[in-house]
Amino acid sequence: xxxxxxxxxxxxxxxxxxxxxxxxxxxxxxxxxxxxxxxxxxxxxxxxxxxxxxxxxxxxxxxxxxxxxxxxxxxxxxxxxxxxxxxxxxxxxxxxxxxxxxxxxxxxxxxxxxxxxxxxxxxxxxxxxxxxxxxxxxxxxxxxxxxxxxxxxxxxxxxxxxxxxxxxxxxxxxxxxxxxxxxxxxxxxxxxxxxxxxxxxxxxxxxxxxxxxxxxxxxxxxxxxxxxxxxxxxxxxxxxxxxxxxxxxxxxxxxxxxxxxxxxxxxxxxxxxxxxxxxxxxxxxxxxxxxxxxxxxxxxxxxxxxxxxxxxxxxxxxxxxxxxxxxxxxxxxxxxxxxxxxxxxxxxxxxxxxxxxxxxxxxxxxxxxx
Numbered sequence: 001x002x003x004x005x006x007x008x009x010x011x012x013x014x015x016x017x018x019x020x021x022x023x024x025x026x027x028x029x030x031x032x033x034x035x036x037x038x039x040x041x042x043x044x045x046x047x048x049x050x051x052x053x054x055x056x057x058x059x060x061x062x063x064x065x066x067x068x069x070x071x072x073x074x075x076x077x078x079x080x081x082x083x084x085x086x087x088x089x090x091x092x093x094x095x096x097x098x099x100x101x102x103x104x105x106x107x108x109x110x111x112x113x114x115x116x117x118x119x120x121x122x123x124x125x126x127x128x129x130x131x132x133x134x135x136x137x138x139x140x141x142x143x144x145x146x147x148x149x150x151x152x153x154x155x156x157x158x159x160x161x162x163x164x165x166x167x168x169x170x171x172x173x174x175x176x177x178x179x180x181x182x183x184x185x186x187x188x189x190x191x192x193x194x195x196x197x198x199x200x201x202x203x204x205x206x207x208x209x210x211x212x213x214x215x216x217x218x219x220x221x222x223x224x225x226x227x228x229x230x231x232x233x234x235x236x237x238x239x240x241x242x243x244x245x246x247x248x249x250x251x252x253x254x255x256x257x258x259x260x261x262x263x264x265x266x267x268x269x270x271x272x273x274x275x276x277x278x279x280x281x282x283x284x285x286x287x288x289x290x291x292x293x294x295x296x297x298x299x300x301x302x303x304x305x306x307x308x309x310x311x312x313x314x315x316x317x318x319x320x321x322x323x324x325x326x327x328x329x330x331x332x333x334x335x336x337x338x339x340x341x342x343x344x345x346x347x348x349x350x351x352x353x354x355x356x357x358x359x360x361x362x363x364x365x366x367x368x369x370x
Contacts, residue, residue, distance in 0.1 A: 001274065001360070004333050007131070011052045011053040011056055012024070012051055012052045012053075012056055013061055014050060016062070018063075018113075019062055019315070020051075020055060020061060020062060020063060020066075020274045021052055021107060021292040022047075023063055023104075024045075024052060024104065026355055027044070027048070027103075027107050027108075028041060028044060028045060028048075030107060033327065039173060041127075043096060043100065044100045044103070044104075045365070047096065047097040047099075047100030047101065048100060048101070048104055048267050050097060051074060051097070051101055051107060054074055054077060054161050055070075055266055056245075057076075057130075059126065060343060063105070063107070064113070064114055065110050066105070066114075066118050067118050068118045068119075071105075071118050071119045073100065073276075074101070075094075075098060075122070075125075078094045078097060078098070079094065079125070085295060090127075091125045091127055092305075094125050095124050095125055095127065098119070098122060098125075098255055102117070102119040102120070103118050104119075105117045105118055105120075106119075106275075107229045124226040125296055135262075135271050135272050135275045136260060136262060136264075136269075136270070136272045137272075138254070138270060140258065140260040140262070141166060141178060141269075141319075143258045143260060143271055144254050144255055144258045144260070145159065145166070145255055147161075147162065147254050147258060148254075149316060152238060153219065153223045154220070154224070156215060156216055156219060156220040157204070157216050157220045157224065157234065157235070158223070158250060158254065159216075159225050160209075160212040160213050160215065160216035160220070161175065161214055161234060161247070161250075161251075162251065162254065162269060162340055163208060163210075163213075164178075164190075164205065164209050164213065165208060165210040165266055165269035165270065165273075166209070166252070166269040166272065166273050167206040167208065167209035167273070167318065168190055168202060168203050168204070168205050168273075168290070169193055169203070169208070169269075169270045169273040169274060169291050169306050170190070170270070171266070171270065171292075172248065172265070172266035172294075173244055174192050174193075175234065175247070176232070176234065176241065176242060176243075176244055176247065177193050177194065177232070178190070178193075178232065178233040178234065179193075179231055179232060180231075181218065181231060182233070183205070183210070183233075184212055185210060185214075188204060188205055188206070188207065188210060189202050189203065189204055189205060190203050190204075190205045192200070195228075199292070200277055201292055203290055204290070204314035204315075206246050206314065206315075213233075216349045217336050219370065221233075221235055224236070224237065224239060225239055226238065226239020226240060236332070247266055248265035251258045251264070251265045251266050251268065251269070252264060252265045256277065257270055264294075265356050270291070273290075273318070274290075274291060275291075276318070276319050277318055278315045278320075280317040280319070281317060282316075282317040290314070298304075
């Protein structure tokens with residue numbers, strides 16, 4: 001059975017009904033009642049725990065003690081804070097922590113706990129518009145995919161996971177939430193349950209990835225699953241669903257082991273899939289639909305396309321949509337036209353921001369939920 005997580009020491013005063021800790025718990029309950037996603041609640045807990053610990057070190061235990069200068073002091077602390085590896089917090093991680101704080105104090109103001117929100121109109125760190133750094137070439141992807149020992153049920157599972165990540169471009173929490181019935185072999189699609197923003201969507205999946213999912217279900221999963229079956233598709237060595245942090249670590253291990261000189265986790269496959277399809281000439285609007293970025297401000301006039309059309313686009317532009325990957329020619333890849341180039345850069349920059357947020361929360365030592 002899965003070992004329960006060891007709780008960290010409580011930060012803040014749990015016996016003070018007007019303290020930051022007690023009100024943070026009320027705020028979390030407020031989000032739960034309003035059906036916020038588990039990921040949003042988890043990140044809120046992490047961000048508030050960090051602020052409460054920081055405030056406690058400065059003898060600040062109640063919301064009424066928090067002023068605008070104190071919030072700005074916390075923002076400077078985030079900027080200068082270093083993770084155990086000596087690196088600063090990513091800008092996206094700093095922004096996320098501050099955004100959770102803004103929401104918390106907005107809630108307190110509405111509950112008349114404080115007269116006004118000290119975090120209102122806080123100037124956020126400016127996001128850098130960087131392109132994804134963990135993009136693998138098609139040859140490098142094939143090298144990574146060839147690493148697992150297919151006689152080992154655990155590594156056969158890993159191969160199937162990598163094939164699905166690269167074929168569909170789904171996020172790691174979307175992959176973790178997959179169930180066997182979400183894969184439609186006839187239509188060659190995957191039903192994504194409660195993706196980002198708690199939205200369902202359907203994405204195409206290639207023949208090759210389906211082949212590996214089938215092998216995993218027939219040869220690997222029966223050896224890994226622990227009864228009673230929890231119903232999730234991807235099973236860990238303990239017989240339960242794989243964890244998000246494990247997915248990141250495992251994928252990073254394979255990429256590093258490929259000796260391609262690059263690193264990255266689950267997002268590396270998502271980045272690479274998007275880049276390869278863009279280079280092959282895929283319409284940016286279709287790619288946004290694959291990735292679940294339909295609400296990007298740069299494409300407000302975008303009209304949703306049918307799953308059938310997406311499947312046709314996937315088969316045309318994805319390097320390994322079929323069982324046998326397409327042959328790479330010596331000609332240069334097709335680039336998006338000039339009118340779509342800014343949209344392509346915006347999409348790739350959004351992917352990089354996603355990755356930084358994901359990795360920062362996975363690797364930073366921020367503590368457990370409140």
